[in-house]
Amino acid sequence: MSEQSTKPLLEVRGVSASYGAIQALSGVSLAVPEGAIVALLGSNGAGKSSTLNVISHLINPTAGEVHFAGEAIHRLPSDEIVRRGLVQVPEGREVFKDMSVRENLELGAFLRRDRAAMADDLDKVFTLFPRLKERAEQRAATLSGGEQQMLAIGRALMSRPRLIMFDEPSMGLSPLLVEQIFEAIQRLNREQGLTILLVEQDVRLALTVASHAYILENGEISLQGASAQLMNDPAVRRAYLGV
Structure with a gap:
């Protein structure tokens, strides 16, 4: 893990959101320090993806604020x-399947004008x-699920982000590919200093790589703390770690 600042790069302050009459989030607050890996955990339907989508402004909050840098x-x-350096790798990968791998990656840099640096980043x-x-030069549709996840991450990196939000990066992948994806995530944090907000179904894995975690239940933060502390919390062990 890279050396991190105590100053939050990303702050979510009392955010609420709904889908019609369904309340998805209620007063969610969290902070991601610069240089950190922070996990956002919870069961299916707890509001994890909704939180990321509010941060990315894919859905409008009904209350609260989001601050970045x-x-x-x-x-x-x-x-x-x-453009400000906050990007999301969505659940389910969502690559452009009729485009080549190279075209998908180049599309990740569509807001940039620094062509020489873009070529550099493609090499990275x-x-x-x-x-x-x-x-x-292959179409993205011909890639395996793990390769499509790599492509989704690569496309996000082409925008030169300061913070990447990952939504369930291990979903549907074999244990070997999960290991490769998480090693890449840790390298990005450790070697490039990228700040990461991680939504992940494998709670044990997420707590292993993150320094701090928040647990969502029914659209509200029910618990937060250092990952090592949460790993040993009896309620977390019963609910999420099968202990």
């Missing part, structure tokens, strides 16, 4: 949020994920 961003359009993605280099 000291600036309120909850009223900005999603492309402006990406290929170094992180050599399999993508081997398949650079």
